[in-house]
Amino acid sequence: MKSRFLFPAKARFLGLLLFLGGLAFYIYSQNSTKEILVWHNLPKSLQSLTGSILDENFDDEVQLFMVLSGLILLAFSKERVEDEHIIQLRSDSLQWAVxxxxxxxAVLIFVAYGIGFLMFTMYNVLTLLVFFIIRFRWKIFLLNKGLTTEVKGAIS
Structure with a gap:
């Protein structure tokens, strides 16, 4: 994976904020009956563009956008030191996640039906990024843990 296609290292913090904000917004909206983002709350100039969907709630769309963009920034931000080994770990983690x-x-195609299957396919958009981030961060953790152990052993 070429590092020229990665976001700057500082984008990971923005990704974390977007992801956690979207997740908190999702949890709040699931536990509340109040709709936050509704078309009729828009200014009159924007309402004329929406046509007949003035009472459409778009909380779900904003939540999914925040979580998805946060995960993309988390997954594809450069490390502080982006060397060949990190690039190989990133590539291996992406392949493993796929x-x-x-x-x-493939298993859930035969297990889930109806609305459950539809909901799973919606969440499946996010799970690839989640699997990648978990695997990549775990490998980075193990790499750092191994390096600090080797350094401590060399100093003793």
Missing amino acids: YVNYSVF
Whole structure:
């Protein structure tokens, strides 16, 4: 994976904020009957563009956008030191995440039906990024843990 296609390292913080904000917004909206983002709350100039969907709630769309954009920034932000080993770990983690994601999807094709299947396919958009981030961060953790252990052993 070429590092020229990655976001700057500072974008990871913005990604974390977007992800956690979207997740908090989702949890709040699931536990509340109040709709926050409704078309009729828009200014009159924007309401004329919306046509007949003036009472459409678009909380879900904003939540999904925040979570998705946050995960993309988290997954594809450069590390402080982006060397060949990190690039290889990133590539291996992405390949592993694709295999796991589509293996789970293949199994659930035969298990989930109706609305459950529709909901799963919506969440499946996010799970590839989640699997990638978990695997990549775990490998980075193990790499750092191994390096600090080797450094401590060399100093003793």
